[in-house]
Amino acid sequence: MGERTASADAIVSAACRLLAELGSHEKLTLSAVAEAAQVSRPTLYRWFATRDDLLEAMSLRQENRFYEGLADALELERTPAGRLDAALSYLVTYLDETFGPASPVMEPGFTVRSLTASLPKQKVTWVRLVGDALARLPAVKAGELSVEQAAELFLRLAYSHYLIPSPEPEVLLQCMRSMAGLRARASATG
16 A cells, blocks of 8 residues: 555655646646656556546645644643744745745646635634634624634735735735734844
8 A cells, every 4th residue: 555655655756746837737648647646547546547637646645735834833832822923924935936926836727726725624624723813803803804804804905916926925914913012023023
């Protein structure tokens, strides 16, 4: 079983590297991925019968990277405000690295599909990890938004920044911190 997992992982890794070289999912072919992964085409097709199956696996890898990175960013934060600030900072950094102008994943159709598929899971994760901080937002305290709606609002705001790119992701982060009632920071945080 481990060998099979290693083969599938090697294929996904090769597909991600190849995508970075090609710059477009439309140019990504299963034959080219098999060659880049140094596996036979039958081996590739055993794990990924279609290009869409492979793209889905690539999206899943990005989702896992998001959740692992978010957990790491929150690990040392003890206060609700500190966790929310770390989560906002991680969200902007993650999206900038994953979907920003220099990213090979910037193909609009794929980006929109990936973000749409990720939103419900990311919202649940945000509520679980920073729901206590979101509950302190003025609009949530006033009953105008639920914690779930506040989580989704921050995610959608960050997503829109990458669908209509801006050269200043720090400005987005400062705006989201302000909306959350957090103090603006003088310099970017990682």
